Amino acid sequence: MGHAVPVLIRRVDEDDWPIVRDVRLRALRESPDAFGASLAREERFTEAHWRMRLRTSPTWVAVDDDGAGRGLVSLVPEPGSPEDDRHVVSLWVAPESRRRGLGWSLLDTVVRAGAEEGARTVSLWVLDDNAEAVDLYVRAGFTRTGEKHVLPRDPSRTEERYERPASPGGLVG
Numbered sequence: 001m002g003h004a005v006p007v008l009i010r011r012v013d014e015d016d017w018p019i020v021r022d023v024r025l026r027a028l029r030e031s032p033d034a035f036g037a038s039l040a041r042e043e044r045f046t047e048a049h050w051r052m053r054l055r056t057s058p059t060w061v062a063v064d065d066d067g068a069g070r071g072l073v074s075l076v077p078e079p080g081s082p083e084d085d086r087h088v089v090s091l092w093v094a095p096e097s098r099r100r101g102l103g104w105s106l107l108d109t110v111v112r113a114g115a116e117e118g119a120r121t122v123s124l125w126v127l128d129d130n131a132e133a134v135d136l137y138v139r140a141g142f143t144r145t146g147e148k149h150v151l152p153r154d155p156s157r158t159e160e161r162y163e164r165p166a167s168p169g170g171l172v173g
Ligand SMILES: CC(C)(COP(=O)(O)OP(=O)(O)OC[C@H]1O[C@@H](n2cnc3c(N)ncnc32)[C@H](O)[C@@H]1OP(=O)(O)O)[C@@H](O)C(=O)NCCC(=O)NCCS
Pocket: 001, 031, 034, 035, 090, 091, 092, 093, 094, 097, 098, 099, 100, 101, 102, 103, 104, 105, 125, 126, 127, 130, 131, 132, 133, 135, 136, 137, 139
């Protein structure tokens, strides 16, 4: 685990909004069931929306040698959660780049960033039927909290909150 991948993970700022938009819309098209967000809504976002999102949500993009975005993750304060928690959202790796450790590296990046921001914990929500993601999170040291939601758009599916310590050493620290 954690082996090097020929992809650079880069913290983006608001001027990088076009690549973030492209990767995010591809993620929502490719994995509509993994995310609570609506593709139709984000397709209508203007430049100002993307810039505002990037100003309020620290975001990292995984960029290939050819400049193409291959992955995405953001770290946000979750409304209603403790001040010293940071919340992982939008984690996605392009299908052609999966199972090479990129999801692990993106998570490692946000667990370190959370620690740098002074967070005590890093949390996330994952659907119980998303086996790839649950497997990744458990291996990355996230544990179940028992806090569950039923998906409003499909009450047969549930999601659960997972948590792990923020750590300056990342996933192995
Ligand atoms: C979940 C996701 C981010 C994993 O990205 P990835 O780059 O393939 O993950 P990694 O290569 O770093 O895998 C790390 C570990 O996660 C687990 N894992 C990843 N994909 C898996 C799969 N298809 N089946 C089982 N375990 C898997 C394994 O433990 C894996 O380690 P291994 O390859 O040594 O067995 C990716 O599958 C994805 O983008 N899925 C769609 C969007 C999504 O579900 N996002 C999360 C929303 S909460």
